Amino acid sequence: MSEPAPMQATLPQQAATDTVAPSAATGHAPLRRVVYVVSQFPCLHETFIAREIATLVSEGVDVRILSLKAPSPHPIQRESAPLLDRVRHPHLLGTIFGSLAVTLREPRQVLGSLAAIVADSWRHPVVAVKSLVSVLRGLEHVAWLRRFDPQLIHAHWATYPTTVAWVLGRVLHRPFSFTCHAHDIFIERQMLARKIDDSALAVTISHFNVDWLSSHATPRASDKLKVVHCGVDLDRNAWQPHNRSTATLLAVGRLDPIKGFATLIDALRLLRERGAHLHCRLIGSGPLDDELRQFAHDCGVADMIDFAGAQTQDVVRGSMNSATLFVLPSEVADDGNRDGIPVALMEAMASGCPVISTRVSGIPELIEDNRDGLLVPERDPEALADAIQQLLAEPELRARLAARARARIEHAFDARKEASRLHGYMAEVVHGR
Structure with missing residues (x-):
């Protein structure tokens, strides 16, 4: 140039x-x-x-x-x-x-x-x-x-x-x-x-x-x-509400305390105890990689989680287009750090994947609870497990939340x-x- x-x-x-x-x-x-x-x-x-x-x-x-x-x-x-x-x-x-x-x-x-x-x-x-x-x-x-x-x-x-x-x-x-x-x-x-x-x-x-x-x-x-x-780029995050798996969770983000992935692992432990059969794919890398893998092993859910590491955007989109739910249990870290409004949440909403997150920082500006997705308290594995279990059991609710979420992205997050x-x-x- x-x-x-x-x-x-x-x-x-x-x-x-x-x-x-x-x-x-x-x-x-x-x-x-x-x-x-x-x-x-x-x-x-x-x-x-x-x-x-x-x-x-x-x-x-x-x-x-x-x-x-x-x-x-x-x-x-x-x-x-x-x-x-x-x-x-x-x-x-x-x-x-x-x-x-x-x-x-x-x-x-x-x-x-x-x-x-x-x-x-x-x-x-x-x-x-x-x-x-x-x-x-x-x-x-x-x-x-x-x-x-x-x-x-x-x-x-x-x-x-x-x-x-x-x-x-x-x-x-x-x-x-x-x-x-x-x-x-x-x-x-x-x-x-x-x-x-x-x-x-x-x-x-x-x-x-x-x-x-x-x-x-x-x-x-x-x-x-x-x-x-x-x-998010709405052309590259096409609306794909159909042909999704029946029990696959997707989580995407840096393996950092603010993403709350330890809470997700604990929620998976509760779900296993309740007899749920599901699989979770966790895409991302970061300082907590080894710690989260060990925690998953200690909780007895290591076999339920695919630690996929960092992936390209095309791979992430492919996973969003097939997952049943997208889960990002963001939280305020001990040092005060927290998410803004995670782009991964927006991308999942744009794709037609129903989302679950928390009432942290600007996330409620993106998701109105029970309208565009489900919001649970931060650091609450039981509430997170309840929300996951509810969405897995109610396909009509998943469809309604996904449709509203796409409209929300088109209106304010294009x-x-x-x-x-x-x-x-x-x-x-x-x-x-």
């Missing part, structure tokens, strides 16, 4: 063309050039970012991606593959010499930004070091960014990517924006109040997050934050519609409204 002309040559043209007719996608004057800062691209677990970028590209925005890490060794998801020629990754020599050149040219902005980061994070040395390294990796690309001339620098996750976007915005004198999700709000609140205050646009994925940030970060959050859901709404918000701030 060819690079645009240098910034100095593009600014007069930009000023002359920013008043053209609004784009059909957003109703605003066109947004032309955006840079996304992400932790890693491509990334197996963040296909929602790829879908969002792909929508902006389809609506005429030239999006480039700064990945703060080297590519993941996992298979490249179908959503990410078309975007690979838009990605720039860090290189050690480039990081060293590129960041040094920028510091010599813009010492006040760079050193002032680094001082602010250290002042915020010095009590957490690991966070401080990671933040500084991330910033240097971002500064590596400043010469290229000046040529590309982004109208907006956007980051996903309010931690290191947004720190980099904040610094690049200061160095390049360009507005920055970010989307915050879950752990970057509840656990790692790195300069979060300042980032919200300084941003041209702050976005989050649930109204629950807006209320939480208003109470825990800054009162300005309630006025500043926009809610844009992480939706990835293209949500990305188009974000496009509109971006255009507003770029063009000064």
